[in-house]
Amino acid sequence: MVxxxxxxxxxxxxxxxGGRGTRLMPYTMVIPKPLVPVGQYPIMEIVIRQxxxxxxxxxxxxxxxxxxxxxxxxxDGSKYGLAIEYSLETKPLSTMGPLxxxxxxPDDFLVMNSDILTDLDYSEFLAGHVKSGRxxxxxxxxxxxxxxxxxxxxxxxxxxxxxxxxxxxxxxSMGVYALSKRVLDYxxxxxxxxxxxxxxxxxxxxxxxxxxxxxxxxxxxxxPDDYQQAADEFESKRDIFxxxxx
Numbered sequence: 001m002v003x004x005x006x007x008x009x010x011x012x013x014x015x016x017x018g019g020r021g022t023r024l025m026p027y028t029m030v031i032p033k034p035l036v037p038v039g040q041y042p043i044m045e046i047v048i049r050q051x052x053x054x055x056x057x058x059x060x061x062x063x064x065x066x067x068x069x070x071x072x073x074x075x076d077g078s079k080y081g082l083a084i085e086y087s088l089e090t091k092p093l094s095t096m097g098p099l100x101x102x103x104x105x106p107d108d109f110l111v112m113n114s115d116i117l118t119d120l121d122y123s124e125f126l127a128g129h130v131k132s133g134r135x136x137x138x139x140x141x142x143x144x145x146x147x148x149x150x151x152x153x154x155x156x157x158x159x160x161x162x163x164x165x166x167x168x169x170x171x172x173s174m175g176v177y178a179l180s181k182r183v184l185d186y187x188x189x190x191x192x193x194x195x196x197x198x199x200x201x202x203x204x205x206x207x208x209x210x211x212x213x214x215x216x217x218x219x220x221x222x223x224p225d226d227y228q229q230a231a232d233e234f235e236s237k238r239d240i241f242x243x244x245x246x
Contacts, residue, residue: 013058036227
């Protein structure tokens, strides 16, 4: 049994797994999104195995929709060599609201979505955050958007330039965050409160939010097309996702 003192010292990751997975229909009609398979494992099992390989010893899973299926599958985490706890939401609280329900969080910890496939080194990412001393660090990824039209540039109704089917680069959040426990002071209790709301509050209060770019592999499998890509690529890239099998 994990004591309060032990919990404060353990390398901890919080996995948000309470959503209904509506973007991934029809795959999520029967099973919750964290249990949707990629290769031989449910997507969240890949995440948990990666966290165990990175030295995390405590995982808190925020659950709501079909919580009993998730708890039955993962149990207490002993088969992965770590401790798993469950934090039950009685109503949807979005991505950051569930943190206020959790007890004995350490000074710095990881928060992540349950539906991402990446080769990010979670331990290195958390260590970088701790070293920075910031309240919040976002792991980011550069995406390229192909615009399928010719783009017009104008001023006062007159064409000033023209770009044929440009490519736009932009940074997106990977759904992996490192947090200082201080961030809890900005999150309301038992209210729907997402990542976007928290970012606005932190910026308004002059807090520094770090951005840590990742140039490896990342897919958010929340949409059917991305899920299919992850399923197609997992076996050929298995070694980069599961460097150390449990």
